[in-house]
Amino acid sequence: MNLELNNPALLDPEIVGNHTPDPLRFAFAKKKGPHAGGMAKPVPTELTQSALTNASSEQGNKGPRCLYIHIPFCRVRCTYCNFFQYASSTKLIDEYFEALKKELLWKAAMPWTQAFPFRAVYIGGGTPTDLSAKQIKQLGEMIRSHFPLTPDCEITLEGRINRFDDQKFESALEGGINRFSFGVQSFDTKVRRSAKRLNDGEEVLERLQHFVSYDSAPIVIDLLYGLPHQTLDTWASDLELYLESGAHGVDLYQLIEMQNLPMERLVEQGKLPEPANTQVKASMYQMGVEFMAKHHQRRLSVNHWSSDNRERSIYNSLAKTSAQVMPLGAGAGGNVNGISSMQYRDMDKYIEAGKADEFAAGMAFYSAPNNSLVNTIKAAFDRGVLSERVLPQGMFLALKPLFDAWQKNGLVNLSSGYLSLTLAGQFWSVTLAQNLIQVVSNQQNPNSLLKPNNNNIDKKSIKAA
Structure with a gap:
């Protein structure tokens, strides 16, 4: 060649x-983007349903498989987030959850789904912890009842500390959730408030330590560097508090482009200072890498570490790279049997597709050769x-x-x-x-008309991986 x-x-x-x-x-x-992507050819709109039907009707290859479930609700929109869809309300969440259960049962029965077991499940968002305790438990039970899972399948619930009480945590455990990922971003209260995070840093630390004390499942956190008001000193403190929290693992992500996000408007209005530039973020990354090495944290990827053997980060390592991912929920992205798709973000369109027993795909692509x-x-x-x-x-x-x-x-x-x-x-x-x-x-394709494809979207697509 x-x-x-x-x-x-x-x-x-x-x-x-x-x-x-x-x-x-x-x-x-x-950085060019949050994730690397290949090339893909769009599926014509009129062929989207048939392409996804055919892909889901065949067993496909035995390679790693994951399930991604999207919960598109948040109590408030963080200033750096481009995933905000709907403000949390009991009525909306209840209506959505019924539609989600219908899609789950429909897709669980497909030949592709039942052909081989899933190695990881990720319930992301949005803020999945805004579901009720009953809904969290029911969702976990339905996943375990209807999808073939490997014996060591990692089932992650993503969310916030905010209003995630002991009842919800224990209901999640009862439902079969065996990993929890909390978007801490920073323990510094001033940094948190400027990003519209709802709890003071001290409360976040206390709740993390409380959940760790259950000794029932790995607790992992995200820390985000480059935020407004975040200095090298506050970042150093965030790293120390990760150890103090007792969490079983941590992702270190850098803030990327603010284009069209609330943070950009607040900076333009003078209500927030400029976030860190690339050079300062590079220094923060270096601090993070050296800190983890100093404290003998086991490195799982270029931006993820574990404190012990309990944390494996299976979904993140597979979904960002080689796994096929079945998407469930409004705004979910995935890829099945050579067809990647992004589901409707609009809840009405998503619910109507479910009622019609159609795929709720707003767009689909053929995988490149x-x-x-x-x-x-x-x-x-x-x-x-x-x-x-x-x-x-x-x-x-x-x-x-x-x-x-x-x-x-x-x-x-x-x-x-x-x-x-x-x-x-x-x-x-x-x-x-x-x-x-x-x-x-x-x-390989010098005259290709293929387009860049970043539709294997996971929970971290607003951050650099």
Whole structure:
């Protein structure tokens, strides 16, 4: 395979980065997006239902499978969030939950669903913890009753500490939820308030410690760096408080573009200070990596760590990379048997589709012919190392001009058939993965009309992975 990487156009700074003494902070101007994606061809609107029906009617391959369930409600909209759909209200949630149960039963009976077991389930949003205790328990029980699951299937409930009381927590456990992910973002009350987080940091810490004390399921948290009012000192404190919380794992995510988000408007109006620039966020990332190493936290990916063997982060590692994901709920995204889809965000359209026994897909795409290769690249860069053995024969060598340029620019190290990311490369991992996918896809499909596809959307698509 000749990738013609001697072509100077393929080795410009947009692809290989800038040659700088400080690649961590200056290799690229900014991240290209929250997740790397391949190329896909849109399914014509009139063929969407038949394409999804055919995909769900076949058993497909045995590869890893996940289930994503979207709960599109929040009590308030965080200033950095682009996923806000509906304000939480009992009436709306009850109506939605009935439609969700109908879709769950419908899709659970499909041949594709029953062919092989699911390795992970993620109930995301929105704020799934805004469901009632009864609904949380019922949802967990329905998942376990109607979907084939591996014996060690990870079932995660995402949410907030806010109004997630002991009754809800215990109901979730009774329903079979075996992992909890809380979006803490910061323990600093001033930072939290500016982002429209509802609880003081001290209360968040106390509740986390309380849930950990049950010793019944792993408790993991998200910390977000680069927020307004967040200094290097407050970030250092956030890292320390992660340890103090006793949480079993932590994701460190950087704030990305604020375009068209409430935070952007508040900054323009002078009501919030500018969030951190790329260089400061790079320093925060470095602090996080060094902190985790100092305290012997086990690294699971370029941005996720665990404090013990209880936390596995199965859904995040699979859904962002190689797994097929069945989507349930308004606003959910997934991919089944070569067809990726994004479901209606509009609740009325979602409910009407369910009543008509139709897929609630607002858009769908055919996976690219090189989808397996794209998934391999995404998985490798999420782990921080690409092996020659996982690529088609000869490809690693063909890509060596690109890899050499990355190594020269301080982003990777090449040794014995392995491309390992440096600290700078880890910070820019999504950008590097996207660039490699672009190079490979362009060479394999030089006249392709395919479009970039980022529709394998998981809960973290507002943040850099």
